[in-house]
Amino acid sequence: MKVIIDGIPIEVEPGTSILNAARQIGGDVVPPAMCYYSKLKDSGGKCRTCLVKVSKGSEKDPRPMPKLVASCRTAVMDGMEVQNITSPEVLEARKGIVEMLLINHPLDCPICDQAGECDLQNLAFDHGAVKTRYEFDRRTFEKIDIGDKIQLHMTRCILCYRCVFVADQITDHRIHGILNRGDHSEISTYIHAAVENDFSGNVIDVCPVGALTDKTFRFKNRVWFTKPVDAHRDCDHPGCNGKVALWYKGEEVLRVTARKDQYGEVEEFICNTCRFDTKKTADWVIEGPRKISHKSVISSNHYEFKPLPVVKTNPQLQGANKQQFERDTRL
Amino acid sequence: MARKLLLEHINVPGINTFDVYRSKGGYASVEKALKTMSPDDVVEEVKKSGLRGRGGAGFPTGMKWSFLAKPEGVARYLVCNADESEPGTFKDRYLMTYIPHLLIEGMIVASFALGAKTSYIYVRGEMMPQIRILEKAIAEAKNAGFLGKNILGSGYDLELYVQPGGGAYICGEETALLESLEGKRGNPRIKPPFPAIAGLYGCPTVVNNVESIAAVVPIINEGGDEYAKVGIGRSTGTKLISAGGNIKKPGVYEIDLGLPVEEFLYSDEYCGGIANGKRLKAVVAGGSSVPILPANLFFKTAKNEPRLMSYESLAEGGFVTGTMMGSGGFIAFDEDQCIVRNTWNFTRFYHHESCGQCSPCREGTGWMEKVLHRLENGHGTLSDMDLLVDVSKKIEGNTICPLGDAAAWPVASAIRHFRDEFEWHVTNASEAVVRNYGLAHYADPLDIKETA
Incomplete structure (x- = not known):
C-alpha cells in the first residue's frame, strides 16, 4: 500500500498504522507519541499528541477525514495522503495538547529521576510554549510505594495507561489500574497492595514520565x-x-x-x-x-535550541515550515 | 392538536401493565413483523420512514441498521441506550416509567430486524424505579409469549435483559456503554472499528436510543411511508421534547418535527410561555451539550427565516448562529438568569463526568471550569474570554469521543453570543456577585404576552 506522509511516499504493509508508516520514513515526519507503545497491544489513542491530518482518505474514497486522527490507531489506506508537520492545523492542535498535558504536571524536572530521558520533557521542548497560561493549583497526590522496588509519584503521571497494559500483557496478573475519573483519575493499587511479580519492573521503563521510578536508583x-x-x-x-x-x-x-x-x-x-x-x-x-x-541530552548533557524539525532536502516542507522556522530561531 | 404516535395512550390508566397496553393495540407491530415480514423488510421500512437517531447525533436509524455486519455463526446484539444523563433531557425516563411496554415492543421488532437473539437495555444506575418497571414489564411480556423461545410460533427466540449502569454520563457514549456492559471501566473505545463491526464482546452490535427504538413501533404499525409524512424535510416523524427551565408548563411533549419554535414555546398546548410574565433571554434547544442561543437568534435564523423544531432548521447557520436538535432537552432561560453562572454549571458537569482517558478533555474541562468559576465570582480578567475560546477550540475535535465537543460547544457559544455579559462580570465584579446582567439586547422580538 502506498501512502504519502508530508509529501514523502512510502510503501507499507496493509494494516500498518500511520504512525508506524511515518516511523518507516523516519526523521522529522514522525509524530510524537506519549501513550502508544508498539510492543503493547491496544495501547495508544489516548494522549492525542500524534494527531495528524488526513487530507486524502484513500485512492477509492479521496474525501479528507473530517477531524484530525490519532495516527497511532488509524490504519493506512491505499493512496492515503497525510499531513503532519506540513499542516499548521496539526501543529496548532499539538501545541494545545502539550499545554494540556503540562497543566497538571508538576514540572519538577530538576529533582526528577526521569529528567534527561523523559518523553514529556522532549515533547514539551519541541512543541510546548515557553510560558503556561494555567494559573490554578495543580493536582497533587501522595507518593506511594508499589512494592519495595518501585515508587509511584502520581502527581507526574499523564495517564498514558502503558503500565496498565504492561501488567495485563507482560505479567501474569494485574493489581494496579486507574481509579476515579476525569482529572482526579489516578494509577493506583487497591488499598496500597504491592505490585509483586517477576516483570513488574518494566512499568518503570514504559512510563513516559517520572511517575514510576526505580527505588534502587532514586536520587542517585x-x-x-x-x-x-x-x-x-x-x-x-x-x-x-x-x-x-x-x-x-x-x-x-x-x-x-x-x-x-x-x-x-x-x-x-x-x-x-x-x-x-x-x-x-x-x-x-x-x-x-x-x-x-548525539542530539540526545544523555550524550550532550544539555538540550540544544534547534528549530522545529524540518526536512532539509524537501522544499515543500521548508516552505510550509517557514513561519515555524522564523519563530523558533528568534527565540 | 397533532396526532401522537408514541404517547397516544399515555393517559390511559394502567397503561404500564401488559393487559391494558395490549387492549389498546399494543404488540400489534410484533405480530405484524414476525408473522408477515422478513427482517430485511423491517429494516427497509425503517429506512423508508427516514427515522433519525433520537439520542443526539441524528444519524438515520435505518442506515445504522443496514451497516450491521452479518458474518455467519457470530451472534449479533441490539443494545438500547437508556443511560439518559444529559442535563435537561428526561424524555426516556418518562417513556420508560409510564409506557414501558412500548420500549419492549420496539426492542422485539428491532431485535428481529437485526437478527439479535439477546438484547440489552442499559439503564442508568440512578433510575432504579425504571429498572424495576422494565423488569416487571419484561416478565409480563414473557408470560404472554412475546419474549423467550419461539415467539408467536415464528421460530424466533429473543431474551431481553435490563442492565443497570453505574450512573456515569460517559456511559451514554455507545462504545463506553458497551465497555460498561461487558463489566469493564466505562472508557470510550477508539474507533474504528465501529460497534456495527465489533461491538459488544467483539460481535456486531447496534446501539440505539430509547426513543428511536420506541419509534419503530408506529413505523411498523403504519408503514414507513406513512410515518415519513409526519414532519418536515429530512426530519420525519415525531420527537419527544423535555421542556424545562423558566416556562409555565415544564414536561415531556411529543411534537411533530417542523413545529415553529414560537408555537412550541408560547402555545398553551406545549410550554405555555415564560413563567411569571418575564421575557425570554436564551434557549438551550437540545440538552446541555448543544450551543446556547440568545432569544432573538432562536426565533429567527440569521437569514431572518422563522426557526422550526427540526434537525435542519435548528442547525441553520452552523455553530455561528445555529444550534442542534440534540437529544431534545429544551431549556429556556428568562431575563433573571445569569449566562456565566449557567455556563460554569454546565462546565462543572462536564469536568465531573470526563472519563479522563484522553488528555484534551481530561485537562481542558477542569481548566475551563476553574476559569469560569473565577469569572462568576468576580475574579476574572478580560483575557479570560479569549483563553476560554482558545481552550475550547483545543478540545473540540481532538478527543476520542464526543464528550470533548459537548464540553466545548456550550462555552464557545456562550462567549460568542453573550460576550458583553462576560465582560460585565469582569468590569463590574462587585456588582456581578449580587445581581444579574439582565436581558440586554437579547430580548425575544415578540411582545410580552398577557399573563393570567
Missing part, C-alpha cells in the same frame, strides 16, 4: 552523568533473555534498564532479577557502549 544521579553500556547475562528466567543496558557512573553500575530504541520503546522486556538484583559488573558480559544519538 542524573541520567546524563551516567554512561550506558550494552550487556547481557545468562538469565534463567523464562521470558527474559538478559539483554540490558547498564548505566555506569565511574566503575559502579547505578541502574539496569532494558535497551530502548530511538522512540524510547524497550527492545525486549527484562525480569526484575536482572533489573534490581544484579548490579555488579562481574554479573554481566559487556558488549560495548550503547549508541545514543
Whole structure:
C-alpha cells in the first residue's frame, strides 16, 4: 500500500498504522507519541499528541477525514495522503495538547529521576510554549510505594495507561489500574497492595514520565552523568533473555534498564532479577557502549535550541515550515 | 392538536401493565413483523420512514441498521441506550416509567430486524424505579409469549435483559456503554472499528436510543411511508421534547418535527410561555451539550427565516448562529438568569463526568471550569474570554469521543453570543456577585404576552 506522509511516499504493509508508516520514513515526519507503545497491544489513542491530518482518505474514497486522527490507531489506506508537520492545523492542535498535558504536571524536572530521558520533557521542548497560561493549583497526590522496588509519584503521571497494559500483557496478573475519573483519575493499587511479580519492573521503563521510578536508583544521579553500556547475562528466567543496558557512573553500575530504541520503546522486556538484583559488573558480559544519538541530552548533557524539525532536502516542507522556522530561531 | 404516535395512550390508566397496553393495540407491530415480514423488510421500512437517531447525533436509524455486519455463526446484539444523563433531557425516563411496554415492543421488532437473539437495555444506575418497571414489564411480556423461545410460533427466540449502569454520563457514549456492559471501566473505545463491526464482546452490535427504538413501533404499525409524512424535510416523524427551565408548563411533549419554535414555546398546548410574565433571554434547544442561543437568534435564523423544531432548521447557520436538535432537552432561560453562572454549571458537569482517558478533555474541562468559576465570582480578567475560546477550540475535535465537543460547544457559544455579559462580570465584579446582567439586547422580538 502506498501512502504519502508530508509529501514523502512510502510503501507499507496493509494494516500498518500511520504512525508506524511515518516511523518507516523516519526523521522529522514522525509524530510524537506519549501513550502508544508498539510492543503493547491496544495501547495508544489516548494522549492525542500524534494527531495528524488526513487530507486524502484513500485512492477509492479521496474525501479528507473530517477531524484530525490519532495516527497511532488509524490504519493506512491505499493512496492515503497525510499531513503532519506540513499542516499548521496539526501543529496548532499539538501545541494545545502539550499545554494540556503540562497543566497538571508538576514540572519538577530538576529533582526528577526521569529528567534527561523523559518523553514529556522532549515533547514539551519541541512543541510546548515557553510560558503556561494555567494559573490554578495543580493536582497533587501522595507518593506511594508499589512494592519495595518501585515508587509511584502520581502527581507526574499523564495517564498514558502503558503500565496498565504492561501488567495485563507482560505479567501474569494485574493489581494496579486507574481509579476515579476525569482529572482526579489516578494509577493506583487497591488499598496500597504491592505490585509483586517477576516483570513488574518494566512499568518503570514504559512510563513516559517520572511517575514510576526505580527505588534502587532514586536520587542517585542524573541520567546524563551516567554512561550506558550494552550487556547481557545468562538469565534463567523464562521470558527474559538478559539483554540490558547498564548505566555506569565511574566503575559502579547505578541502574539496569532494558535497551530502548530511538522512540524510547524497550527492545525486549527484562525480569526484575536482572533489573534490581544484579548490579555488579562481574554479573554481566559487556558488549560495548550503547549508541545514543548525539542530539540526545544523555550524550550532550544539555538540550540544544534547534528549530522545529524540518526536512532539509524537501522544499515543500521548508516552505510550509517557514513561519515555524522564523519563530523558533528568534527565540 | 397533532396526532401522537408514541404517547397516544399515555393517559390511559394502567397503561404500564401488559393487559391494558395490549387492549389498546399494543404488540400489534410484533405480530405484524414476525408473522408477515422478513427482517430485511423491517429494516427497509425503517429506512423508508427516514427515522433519525433520537439520542443526539441524528444519524438515520435505518442506515445504522443496514451497516450491521452479518458474518455467519457470530451472534449479533441490539443494545438500547437508556443511560439518559444529559442535563435537561428526561424524555426516556418518562417513556420508560409510564409506557414501558412500548420500549419492549420496539426492542422485539428491532431485535428481529437485526437478527439479535439477546438484547440489552442499559439503564442508568440512578433510575432504579425504571429498572424495576422494565423488569416487571419484561416478565409480563414473557408470560404472554412475546419474549423467550419461539415467539408467536415464528421460530424466533429473543431474551431481553435490563442492565443497570453505574450512573456515569460517559456511559451514554455507545462504545463506553458497551465497555460498561461487558463489566469493564466505562472508557470510550477508539474507533474504528465501529460497534456495527465489533461491538459488544467483539460481535456486531447496534446501539440505539430509547426513543428511536420506541419509534419503530408506529413505523411498523403504519408503514414507513406513512410515518415519513409526519414532519418536515429530512426530519420525519415525531420527537419527544423535555421542556424545562423558566416556562409555565415544564414536561415531556411529543411534537411533530417542523413545529415553529414560537408555537412550541408560547402555545398553551406545549410550554405555555415564560413563567411569571418575564421575557425570554436564551434557549438551550437540545440538552446541555448543544450551543446556547440568545432569544432573538432562536426565533429567527440569521437569514431572518422563522426557526422550526427540526434537525435542519435548528442547525441553520452552523455553530455561528445555529444550534442542534440534540437529544431534545429544551431549556429556556428568562431575563433573571445569569449566562456565566449557567455556563460554569454546565462546565462543572462536564469536568465531573470526563472519563479522563484522553488528555484534551481530561485537562481542558477542569481548566475551563476553574476559569469560569473565577469569572462568576468576580475574579476574572478580560483575557479570560479569549483563553476560554482558545481552550475550547483545543478540545473540540481532538478527543476520542464526543464528550470533548459537548464540553466545548456550550462555552464557545456562550462567549460568542453573550460576550458583553462576560465582560460585565469582569468590569463590574462587585456588582456581578449580587445581581444579574439582565436581558440586554437579547430580548425575544415578540411582545410580552398577557399573563393570567
